[in-house]
Amino acid sequence: MTEAPADVAAATAAAPTAPSTNPAESYFAVRNIDAFYGDSYVVQNISFDINEGEILAMLGRNGAGKTSTLRAIARATEPELRSGEVWLQGQPLHDAKSHEAAMAGIQLVQEDRCIIQGLTVEENLDLATINGAPGWEYERIYSLFPRLKERRKQEGTTLSGGEQQMLAIGRALARDLKLLLLDEPYEGLAPVVRHDIEKALIEVRNAGITTIIVEQNAIAALKLADKAIILDTGEVAFQGTADEVLANEALRHEYLAI
Ligand SMILES: Nc1ncnc2c1ncn2[C@@H]1O[C@H](COP(=O)(O)OP(=O)(O)OP(=O)(O)O)[C@@H](O)[C@H]1O
Ligand SMILES: [Mg+2]
Numbered sequence: 001m002t003e004a005p006a007d008v009a010a011a012t013a014a015a016p017t018a019p020s021t022n023p024a025e026s027y028f029a030v031r032n033i034d035a036f037y038g039d040s041y042v043v044q045n046i047s048f049d050i051n052e053g054e055i056l057a058m059l060g061r062n063g064a065g066k067t068s069t070l071r072a073i074a075r076a077t078e079p080e081l082r083s084g085e086v087w088l089q090g091q092p093l094h095d096a097k098s099h100e101a102a103m104a105g106i107q108l109v110q111e112d113r114c115i116i117q118g119l120t121v122e123e124n125l126d127l128a129t130i131n132g133a134p135g136w137e138y139e140r141i142y143s144l145f146p147r148l149k150e151r152r153k154q155e156g157t158t159l160s161g162g163e164q165q166m167l168a169i170g171r172a173l174a175r176d177l178k179l180l181l182l183d184e185p186y187e188g189l190a191p192v193v194r195h196d197i198e199k200a201l202i203e204v205r206n207a208g209i210t211t212i213i214v215e216q217n218a219i220a221a222l223k224l225a226d227k228a229i230i231l232d233t234g235e236v237a238f239q240g241t242a243d244e245v246l247a248n249e250a251l252r253h254e255y256l257a258i
Contacts, residue, residue, distance in 0.1 A: 019031075019047055019048060023049070023087040024087055024090050024092075025090070026049045026050070026051075026087060027050060027051050027052040027089060027210060028087065028088050028089075028178075028179050028210060029047075029048070029049045029050075029086075029087045030046060030047055030048055030073060030084065030085065030086050030087075031047045031084055031085040032045050032046070032083065032084040032085070033045070033046050033047070033069075033072055033073075033081060033083070033084030033085070033086065034081070034082050034083045034084055035068060035069075035079035035081045035082065036079055036080050037068075037079045037080075041234065042065050042068045042079055042234050043069050043072050043079060043081075043234055044065075044233075045084075045235065045236075046065075046069060046084075046231070046234075046235070046236055047084075048229055048236070048239055050179075050212070050227070051210075052208065052210055053205060053208045053209070053210055054210055054211075054226045054227060055201070055205055055210075055211045055212075055213060055224055055226050056211070056212045056213070056226070056227045056228070056229060057213050057214075057215065057218070057221040057222050057224070057225035057227070057228045057229070057245075058070070058212055058214045058228075058229050058231065059214075059215070059218045059221065059228060059229070059230050059231070059245075059255070059256055060230050060231035060237070060255060060256070061232070061257070063233075064232055064233065064234070065231045065233070065234040065235075066183070066214040066231055067111065067214065069231065070108060070181045070183055070212065070214060071108070072086075073086055073101075073108075073179075073181060073212075074101055074102075074106050074108040074181055075093060075096050075097060075098045075100065075101035076098050077098070081094060086101075088104055088105060088106060088178060088179060089105075089178065091104055093106070102132065102175070103131075104178070105175075105176050105177055105178025105179060106178065106179045106181065107172035107175055107177050107179070107180055107181065108183070109165075109168045109169055109181065109182050109183065109185065110168075110183055111183040111184045111187060113164045113165060113167070113168040114168065115156040115164050115167055116156060116157075117155075117156075117157050118155065118157075119156055120152065120153050120156060121148055121151050121152045121153070121154055121156050121159070121167055122138070122153065123156075124156045124167055124171060125138060125141070125167075125170060125171060125174045128171040128174045128175055129174050129175065132175055132176055133176035134174065134175070135172075135173050135174050135175045135176050135177050136173045136174060136177075138174070140173075141170040141173050141174060144170070144200050144203055144204075145166040145167075145169075145170055147163055147166065148163065148166055148167060148170055151163065160193075161188050161189055162189050162193035162194075162197065165197055166196075166197065166200070169182075169185070169197075169200065169201075169204075178209075178210065179210050179211075179212070180209055180210070180212070181211075181214075182201075182212065182213045182214065182215075183214045184214060184215060184216060185197055185201075185213065185215070186215060186216075186217050186220060187216065194220065198220065201213070213225065218245075218252070218256045218258055219246075222242040222245055222246050224242075225242040226242060227239070227241055227242060228240060228242045228244070228245045230251070230255045230256070232255055237255055238251060238255065
């Protein structure tokens with residue numbers, strides 16, 4: 001490995017990678033989480049906090065561990081969380097199963113959007129609300145995404161990519177949502193559609209919902225976000241404000257290639 005340039009090293013050193021606050025008192029906190037696919041150690045000692053209503057951009061190169069970290073937080077079976085802590089509003093979730101994390105309010109919108117085949121838009125929403133406390137009323141979701149209302153009787157898998165992303169976010173909102181995890185929400189979308197999703201995410205934030213966004217389009221994610229965390233080979237390389245990353249060209253160059 002080559003040495004990081006001095007200004008990158010300084011920015012990294014200046015940013016605390018281990019928050020010192022009590023995780024049980026944070027809105028959402030992870031502490032020293034380690035997750036594995038078999039012997040493969042892919043999430044390495046990651047710690048961070050998010051305040052209520054904040055957006056955190058989680059960035060890094062391909063294979064840096066972003067999806068794996070989201071999955072570990074959502075308490076998916078894979079990768080396996082072997083140590084560390086996950087706390088949401090004082091509730092420990094490190095020993096929870098994925099359905100328990102979802103019941104607690106953590107909703108993961110996966111990269112492939114997971115629209116259920118054979119079900120209409122509205123039936124996809126119905127399925128999301130089958131168990132657990134309900135979230136937003138459908139009318140509120142439809143006012144956020146009017147195109148979903150127009151297409152509510154249409155089979156979900158026949159929607160355009162952008163509309164499927166809207167439905168995937170709508171499904172998370174239909175549940176009791178305390179932490180929204182978005183994996184590459186803009187992937188494959190034309191800029192005009194991306195802007196519609198961005199506007200909706202701002203409204204979601206204005207409604208007080210807390211979000212972690214993973215995006216290859218780092219600039220778009222940073223413009224939306226309050227905070228940023230950069231992962232590199234499974235570890236935290238930087239954490240700070242989104243503005244700090246936008247202002248630090250050397251840091252962006254080193255870890256985001258932008
Ligand atoms: N199911 C799996 N089994 C084994 N290893 C995996 C699995 N999924 C991912 N990995 C490995 O874990 C590491 C982190 O992958 P991850 O998908 O979390 O990265 P990422 O930052 O989301 O990358 P990308 O930007 O390409 O989506 C990579 O080395 C990847 O090869
Ligand atoms: Mg990924």
